[in-house]
Amino acid sequence: MSQQPPVRSTASPRPRPRLDASMSLLTNVMDHSLDDGYAEAAARRGETGRSGLPRTVRAKLGLALGLVLVAVVITIGAAEARISAPTLAKEREELIDRIETGNSNADKLAKSVDKLRGEVGEKQRQALEKDGGAKADLVALLSGADEVTGPGVKLVVNDAKEATSSGGGPRGSADFSDTGRVRDHDMQRVVNGLWESGAEAISINGQRLTALSAIRAAGDAILVDNKPLAPPYTVLAVGDGQRLSTAFQDSADGQYLHVLQQNYDIRTSISAQDSLRLPAAPSLIVRTAEPIAGGSGKGDADTGKGTS
Helix, strand or coil: CCCCCCCCCCCCCCCCCCCCHHHHHHHHHHHCCCCHHHHHHHHHHHHHCCCCCCCCHHHHHHHHHHHHHHHHHHHHHHHHHHHHHHHHHHHHHHHHHHHHHHHHHHHHHHHHHHHHHHHHHHHHHHHHHHHHHHHHHHHHHHHCCCCEEEEEEEEEEECCCCCCCCCCCCCCCCCCCCCCCCCHHHHHHHHHHHHHCCCCEEEECCEECCCCCCEEEECCEEEECCEEECCCEEEEEECCHHHHHHHHHHCHHHHHHHHHHHHHCCEEEEEEEEEEEECCCCCCCCCCCCCCCCCCCCCCCCCCCCCC
């Protein structure tokens, strides 16, 4: 018996799978490299033109008008700056002239004040010679009206090298701190200590002290009779030089100055001098005190001979 040949199927053969089927994500990225949003934007750009500039006449006119307005604003600003520059320079020159004029006037007034003080001092001396007789020179010396010379001590007080500005501290209130700076009450104690130790005439940085002198502070500056002084503060005191120096250093005020030197690094030096020269003080203005008529008598004491 003969065998029938096998019947072959007429269906098409199954397609072979793609070799990159396992890499579908990478394949999708490679086939669709441009995102849909970018594709839409590119399409719109093609409709309006590649440059993105307005294509209608009206839009172009609007753009041109805007550019013209910007150019006008820039031009006006440059013109105003060029015009105002000479004006500012002129105002600056006028301000400098006003400052120089003010300084010149202040110098003239200061010279006039010094001249008037000299005239007043001369009239006071004449009045003392007329009414005081032999005691006129002594009164002028004690009042500071005359320049004096004689032996004494030279005391220099200076801020610490690392002095700072004001702050709180044990040396006083918030205005007077332990910052290494010399304060007005420090100089007050120095001067009072010299008077108590036997000084007959005292000056600070060339400013003669009298019975009406005041030592105050204005910020960090020390004022003597409202005149600001700058460190170092040189105190000249006429008296018996070596004895005055020893008496001051042994006094409570001399010890106070020593404490300032030890604790706050304030620099001090004192030395006896064979000859000192102190200027006369500005004229004293007495508004209340009046001499007693006929006034010498039982209360008078021998004050000795002064150095003038």
